[in-house]
Amino acid sequence: MRRPFAARAGALLAATLLVGAFAVPASAAEGDDGFTVKDPRITESSGLAASHQHPGIYWTHNDQDSGSYLYAVDSSTGETVARITLSGVGLQRDVEAIAIGPDNQIYVGDIGDNDGVTWPYVWIYRLPEPKKLTDQTIRATQYVVKYTDGSRDAESMIVHPRTGRVYIIDKHEDGGHLYEGPAKLSASGTNVFKPVATVDLWATDAAFSPDGTQLAVRGYFGGIQYDWNGGDLKREGRLDVPLQRQGESLSYSADGTKLMYGSEGTGSSVVAEDAPGGGSASKSPSGKGGSDTASDSSGFSAATGSVKFGALAVAVVVAVFFGFRRLLRRN
Structure with missing residues (x-):
């Protein structure tokens, strides 16, 4: 009719x-302005990190995979340009985070607990970022991690770009804690992480600004910008977190002007937002990060x-x- x-x-x-x-x-298909992940092998992108050596390249990984892999994605096309196989590590459990520290070292956080097993320890892997983007196998160093207050479910691992110190934020619905690792990780012993600050968010990922002065933390529906202040976190404001299917990952762009928000799922999108204090997103007169428009509790x-x-x-x-x-x- x-x-x-x-x-x-x-x-x-x-x-x-x-x-x-x-x-x-x-603009979500223009490199650091956002892109769509096209590789059908990437179905659970749980971490995101901007390359330090290859402009426009972002590293990601699956939550759980058939092996220990990292994927280099070209943000100008969304295509995978290299897959790295990690050797020297055990069978991964729940890989949730990736970050790049000083000297172009990639850190991978096998720190999650999707199945509620309450692991007595978790792992962090470290490997050099390859100079050439080709499919290859790279030997990684594996670190054993424990917490001072028992097992934790976590999806956020960050590495300070100046000191190389590793931090983890546990995932808790009522907010979690920032856990500080030792000044230098040991491959021969257990690395004990201790809580040093509270984080007012159910955190699914976090990222340091390239200069190490700002810490961005995201959840499924919102985000918070902190002044790092030597680890004594000072809350600056909310982040404009986009609405996504399952918001799991976060990275600054290499130049620090954008915050890149990723999600799980085949063909998932990475959405770019101006980083507070970076590029065109300057701080408001009150000194708080983010835009001048009001945001609700979801960061929308x-x-x-x-x-x-x-x-x-x-x-x-x-x-x-x-x-x-x-x-x-x-x-």
């Missing part, structure tokens, strides 16, 4: 505005939300109005 023209026009307008309200911006910009849902409301009103007028004419 053919629908009345006015009703069809109203429905089309509503659908158009609805798609526009939730679509990924066009209130102004942006108002525009999107306002547009949708207008579309619905138009559709109902013209549909009702058509009905009156027929009667």
